[in-house]
Amino acid sequence: MKRILISGAGIAGPVLGYWLNKAGFQVTIIEIEKDLRTGGQNIDITDAGRDVLKLMGIEGAVRDNFTGEKGLRFVDHRGKVKAEFPKDSEISFTRDLEILRGDLVKILFDFTKDDISYKFGCEVIRLNHEENQVNVTFNDNSSDSYDCFIAADGMGSSSRKLIFGNDMKMKYLGIWTSYFTVERTDYDDDWAKWYNAPDGVVVLLRPDNKASMRASVNYLSDNSEYQPLSVDEKREKLVNVLSNKGWECDRLVQSLKKKMTSIWVR
Ligand SMILES: Cc1cc2nc3c(=O)[nH]c(=O)nc-3n(C[C@H](O)[C@H](O)[C@H](O)COP(=O)(O)OP(=O)(O)OC[C@H]3O[C@@H](n4cnc5c(N)ncnc54)[C@H](O)[C@@H]3O)c2cc1C
Known part of the structure; x- marks a missing residue:
């Protein structure tokens, strides 16, 4: 079974993890924080986002958490x-579909946690690509190899720098x-x-x-x-x-x- 490592247990990470798991990949998601980051205010889900929720079968759960804004x-x-x-x-x-970011993060985590391995307080600190695999070292100095490493760690992604070598420009x-x-x-x-x-x-x-x-x-x-x-x-x-x-x-x-x-x- 091909192994995929995703960094970031926000929104993109668990959604991607869900689909990769469904397609037969073994998925691990690492999150730099000790727990889920449930901060944030409203997120409005429209167009493709709503289609994805429907396909995942969680549109109802999201609707149940509607902020109530008129x-x-x-x-x-x-x-x-x-x-x-x-x-x-x-x-x-x-x-x-208006939902607090934190509620959406929790829904996605609860929905995927039985099929995906989540590791909290964990980040990749070193990475090197080989022909068919990527070798990573984590912040506890343990290491592992995956078929693919995907950065889904948000706007301030530090994985982006590890992968592409350049930092975010503001x-x-x-x-x-x-x-x-x-x-x-x-x-x-x-x-x-x-x-x-x-x-x-x-x-x-x-x-x-x-x-x-x-x-x-x-x-x-x-x-x-x-x-x-x-x-x-x-x-x-x-x-x-x-x-x-x-x-x-x-x-x-x-x-x-x-x-x-x-x-x-x-
Ligand atoms: C706390 C917070 C509040 C926000 N509030 C709003 C809001 O109210 N409305 C809005 O529209 N947008 C908000 N945003 C903006 C946000 O970028 C998007 O709306 C949406 O959350 C993007 O989803 P994402 O999965 O790409 O990234 P994020 O939701 O940002 O998730 C990225 C995750 O990756 C984790 N992470 C970061 N670096 C690493 C690393 N090196 N290794 C492992 N994990 C890592 C982060 O802790 C986070 O859990 C917020 C973002 C955050 C982080």
């Missing part, structure tokens, strides 16, 4: 609705973006709400299926230097960006100050 409303600084795009309208921002587009989770309040309903705040700040609040709201704050900045910030530094940056900006911004500031949220800024 559509998108643009609001002004007082929360007055200025425009509305319901889920089923032609140019809707909310798609038919182009700064003048915007910083952040994602965090806040408590649901009486103000919230099942509509996503988009607010264009002064000074090039865009704030988005979206419902999830966990009784919380997913916030996203995007802002223009000339500072193109991406520095890995500590969680407290991220919080401080966002508090400065959001203070006195109208709509629900002060609520988001209070929520950030309570330090209850996990934050991701890039």
Whole structure:
């Protein structure tokens, strides 16, 4: 039986693993983290993605985890609705299948874990190709050989560098973006709400299926230097960006100050 090694237990890795296993390959998936990475906000599944779910027989499981979003409303600084795009309208921002990335990752893992061997806390640190096989060394210094090694380890893939020798190139587009989770309040309903705040700040609040709201704050900045910030530094940056900006911004500031949220800024 041909042996395939895939790096990355996100979305692409388990889906590919499923199909390769079905085609008769023996599949191992390695994940660099100690556990599944279930972070993230909405992913909308459309077109080919939906066809793949159907063919795998898991469209129902994904639908059961729908975030419940009814559509998108643009609001002004007082929360007055200025425009509305319901889920089923032609140019809707909310798609038919909206799911939190973490829920999708869990569904795919549960669906494949009996047929695929998963190894967590594991990455390839060295690799060399031979005529008909690839030899890999893992981070615990053990080694093995496979018929094929496939990198499915996301946008910041380190396997890409091992395979092709070149690193990912980033182009700064003048915007910083952040994602965090806040408590649901009486103000919230099942509509996503988009607010264009002064000074090039865009704030988005979206419902999830966990009784919380997913916030996203995007802002223009000339500072193109991406520095890995500590969680407290991220919080401080966002508090400065959001203070006195109208709509629900002060609520988001209070929520950030309570330090209850996990934050991701890039
Ligand atoms: C935490 C997180 C949150 C995200 N949130 C959103 C979102 O809300 N909405 C959206 O549309 N997109 C989001 N994305 C962007 C994401 O790139 C795609 O939406 C989607 O997850 C891509 O799937 P993927 O399988 O290609 O990569 P990913 O989902 O990024 O999965 C890659 C996996 O590979 C693992 N990995 C990385 N390096 C190695 C290595 N060297 N060896 C082994 N494993 C490795 C990672 O830990 C990860 O589990 C998020 C990505 C991440 C990682």
